[in-house]
Amino acid sequence: MHRYVLKRIILLIPVLLGVSMLVYCILDLAPGDAADILAPDDATLEEKEALREELGLNRPVLVRYFEYMWKLLHGDLGESYLSPVSVWSAFTQKAPNTLKLGLASVIFAVGTSLPLGIYAARHRGSWKDAISMILAILGLSMPNFWLGLLLMLLFALRLGWLPSGGADMGLRSLILPTITIGTGMMATLTRTTRSSMLDVIRQDYLRTARAKGVTEEVVIKKHALKNALIPIITIIGTMLGGILGGATLTESVFSWPGVGRLIIDSLNGRDTPVVTGCIIMTTMFFSVVLLAVDLIYAFVDPRIKAQYASKSKKGGEKKDGEKAATA
């Protein structure tokens, strides 16, 4: 098991290297660079050249990339072109806000969609199921920036119950952005929960449980749900992993001071180090969460645990398997 984790972590390295290179090079393709933006409007070509020299922009892209990577390997994400802060501090300043928003959204989504999905599955084919599924597909089809604007219009501008933007009113400023992001997540998760529960709900082992006298409540919440959990966890994991990079639009709608807005502002300012740094951090976060999710599978499903174990040390476990088979 440990070796499996280690292997997965090692496999992350080329992926992260690839991502960084990809992003760095794509951004370099863009017409115009930070010098164009930083230089005053009346700057001459020479002055701009000098600025490029100063920022190191005049050297070939691969040289700059390797230099960048060299620093990255030492834990240095570089300096922002546009503001006098390091990329690391720019990122860490915004990341908590985005994480807070993302976590709240995932909690909102899980809290609403699990009951709804299970409910729909238990009443499959009835009007209750139909209504749940219509709600889910509506949530899935709604562009979240639009939903955000509608929520803002109603609850902030018309009713005045909640702030229309920013992050400085604590929980109250969190509510609207959370619902905005959470609705889409909820839609996906409700559908996954329903279909996963439907796969399980007709299994023979639930009949065994009922025949033991287990109450229907426990049959569903314990016996069925634990078996239906793998796809649900996968989706929750993807959502958790995506929270750093997935809030761009909502952050922009609600002026939420998070990573998404930092990336957009930096893109507009051609601040390549900040964009690359943020994306590398986001990707790393995403991959680590997905790895964690993979490991959670092992706790939910003993069969997967056995697989992991046999992957990491083939010889010893195989004997065990044979023992079980012949016994």
Next chain:
Amino acid sequence: MAKKQQQPKLDANGERKQRSQFGEAWHRMKKDKGAMLGLAVVSILVLVAILSNFLLDYDTDVVGMNTKERLQAPNAKHLLATDEYGRDILFRILYGSRYSLSVGLVAVAIALVAGVTLGAIAGYKGGAVEEVIMRFTDIFSSVPNMLMALVVVSALGQSMLNLMIAIGVTSIPQFVRITRATVLTVRNQEYVESARAIGLSTPQIIISHILPNSLSPIIVQTTLRVASAIISASSLSFLGLGIPAPNPEWGSMLSGGRKFIRDYPYMTLYPGLAIMITVLSLNLLGDGLRDALDPKLKN
């Protein structure tokens, strides 16, 4: 009890089998009200997109300003109100369907061609080729889609073509994965082996024997992807990175209406509704196709 769900027999004659399979799927889908509604709305939208070019004059009806009639509430002349330049929102939304649908379709076409090709090669060839393709797919898909599209579109610059490319490129991984997975399951079927035995070349085998049998999941994925591509396109436009301003792209119309949202919510309300209806009907259609093409999945 379960004896009703007999699958049509696999045979080496790809074409005949396909027709009966899709005939059956169509028969099943006709019973699905949601899917038929989706199909109807999508058809109407396509029609609107084509006809709006002939019925509306771009310069006067779509982008022409008319400050005398600015910011009107919905009325008999302007059913869905007017914007801050006095342009009719209904006309702009109708014309805007051209952008959303064409970006959605072209972007997914790009992803489809590239993804299916790469996925089929990876699945069929295996070995080092597969390894390389799949690692690249991993790299690509480990960046959140929206961020990747943002980066690509800001690097290429703002234009409709670049928007299509950005969204298309970010949708490639899903198609690679799906195609590879289905090819892997079909690859070792006997009829593929027999095709190899009679000396067909690899591309011939892939195109005429393997792909037709992996078609169902790809069709479903395509439909659903068009829906999400439309959302992505309007999202990027909303952020000011998509189709630039005077053009009536739904996302940028919505973005333009933000300033007036308190008193004239129409400018944000209606374009968003248009996006939602379009995406909803594509999703309904996609769900229906999935249930119809793969009855096993439906329980």
Next chain:
Amino acid sequence: MMSNEEVLKVENLTVYYELEEETVKAVNDISFSLHKGETIGLVGETGAGKTTTALALLRLVPDPPGVIKSGKITVCGNDMLEVPVQKLEEIRGKDIAMIFQDPMTSLNPVFTVAEQIAESIEIHEKVTKHEAYEKALEMLEMVGIPRERGGEYPHQFSGGMKQRVVIAIALACQPQLLIADEPTTALDVTIQAQVLDLIKNLKDKQGTSVIMITHDLGIVAETCDKVAVMYAGRIVETGNLDDVFNYTLHPYTEGLFNSLPNINDRKAELKPIHGLMPDPTNLPAGCAFEPRCEYACEACKTQQPELVSFTDTHKAACLRYAEPGFHVARGKKHE
């Protein structure tokens, strides 16, 4: 050993599966009863309605599409179709338990086997979690699995061992009535005998009544006191073991015996019953066995035969016995 206490009484049970386009008539108007300590064999081909009958006894027919159309089921004095759900859950597992047919799918893959046995004990007996687990390990030993393996998951067990676990679950609370649905079908021949022995021992020790569902007449001969032969959702012949085996009345029962290899005459050809069971969505108006029956007459096509008593214990549903002197080739005549 036999007492007169009636553990189970089934009266006029009818179960349908109502699908969108059609209705599967799985069980049609069957009645039987079982006393304490008795074993009844429910015999018939696949699709005869045996498992549906068993599930109906536990009120576990999957609904939808399954519907218990009519009838009355009394288990240990409880009207199973009328009791409230809470009472039903008390009865299930405690008074009546079932060994399911397919051990591969009948165990929950994400809980250890001891947990699955202990759950039943926890529900029905006033014990702590720990005591229930201890007792579950004892049950495992009783079915011949070392207690050390209680913490393992179903995927770590072979088919035969899974079946033992399923049996242990069913027996965990010493039920009054045990339904064994083809308990040996999924097993190797060598394990089959062990499993049957196990059930038999437990029956002898605890005085459990057993419904043995099987298509194997050998198992019936070995374990049962009474037999009910089912065909297309009906009981076509029922009686004591001796009645049915030695005084066979129904042509279908005769067909079942004829399709067995004869140990006394190894050269004799097997005589299969020709044709297939009728489509349960479209049962014939008359006797369901008529199309395959070599004794069939005109009346069989239109008239539904009723179960008729031939002795106190022996009943059969065949119209031909209306004719004086008629008897199937096999078996002795009742005097």
